[in-house]
Amino acid sequence: MRKAEIRELPGLIGQEVEIRGWLYNARSSGKLRFLVVRDGSGYLQAVVFKPSASEALWAEAERAMEQAKAVERDAAGKHPVLKHLAEQNAALGEALGAMAASLEGMAAEQQAAERLAKRVDEDFRNAISLKGRRGTAIIVTRGLLDDLDDDELRAVMAHEMAHLYNEDARLNTFIRQREIAAAEARETK
Numbered sequence: 055m056r057k058a059e060i061r062e063l064p065g066l067i068g069q070e071v072e073i074r075g076w077l078y079n080a081r082s083s084g085k086l087r088f089l090v091v092r093d094g095s096g097y098l099q100a101v102v103f104k105p106s107a108s109e110a111l112w113a114e115a116e117r118a119m120e121q122a123k124a125v126e127r128d129a130a131g132k133h134p135v136l137k138h139l140a141e142q143n144a145a146l147g148e149a150l151g152a153m154a155a156s157l158e159g160m161a162a163e164q165q166a167a168e169r170l171a172k173r174v175d176e177d178f179r180n181a182i183s184l185k186g187r188r189g190t191a192i193i194v195t196r197g198l199l200d201d202l203d204d205d206e207l208r209a210v211m212a213h214e215m216a217h218l219y220n221e222d223a224r225l226n227t228f229i230r231q232r233e234i235a236a237a238e239a240r241e242t243k
Contacts, residue, residue, distance in 0.1 A: 061095035064205060073098065080119050083220055087115040101212070103219075170218075171211065173199065183214040183222075190218060 058071040075093030082088070085104040090097055102115040170192045179198040184191050192214045202210065 059095040060091070060093050060098045063098065067205065077118060082119055083216075086216070086219055087112075087119060089115065089118055170215075181210050181214050183217040185218050185221065192218075 078092035079090040087102040089100045176195040
């Protein structure tokens with residue numbers, strides 16, 4: 055397998071490559087695991103989506119997350135530089151395995167996003183994710199589609215899919231309802 059630096063990845067889409075770097079950050083959100091890998095040339099966020107990931111891939115992502123947490127706990131009282139190096143070295147193998155396998159999951163996520171995409175014939179550039187009683191969709195304007203290349207469009211669709219998975223619209227509605235209620239309460243005083 056070809057070794058590549060992160061900065062080379064835009065030119066290697068569709069190819070299987072090996073990235074050598076370290077786990078820079080790891081976080082989770084429900085059925086998603088986000089592993090940020092860094093090498094000397096840049097950063098790469100690998101996303102593992104549980105419904106489209108194999109059991110082995112999901113287990114690797116979970117193991118990377120747990121090791122990152124364990125390293126953080128073990129290094130809590132150490133010098134910041136030593137702590138950083140310990141974090142990098144402890145999770146590197148698992149992160150790279152999960153990242154390589156997550157590329158398969160990313161392809162499945164892209165297919166799901168394409169099924170949900172609805173085009174609106176408007177010149178302005180916008181993408182909106184909607185989830186409600188009548189269904190789920192990602193609305194994309196013609197202006198956005200005309201202006202973005204394939205890689206940029208994939209990034210926008212992944213971003214909108216993350217909003218759907220995290221149910222951000224529901225949270226934003228809840229927050230907005232609270233803001234309105236607070237404003238009305240202030241006006242009645």
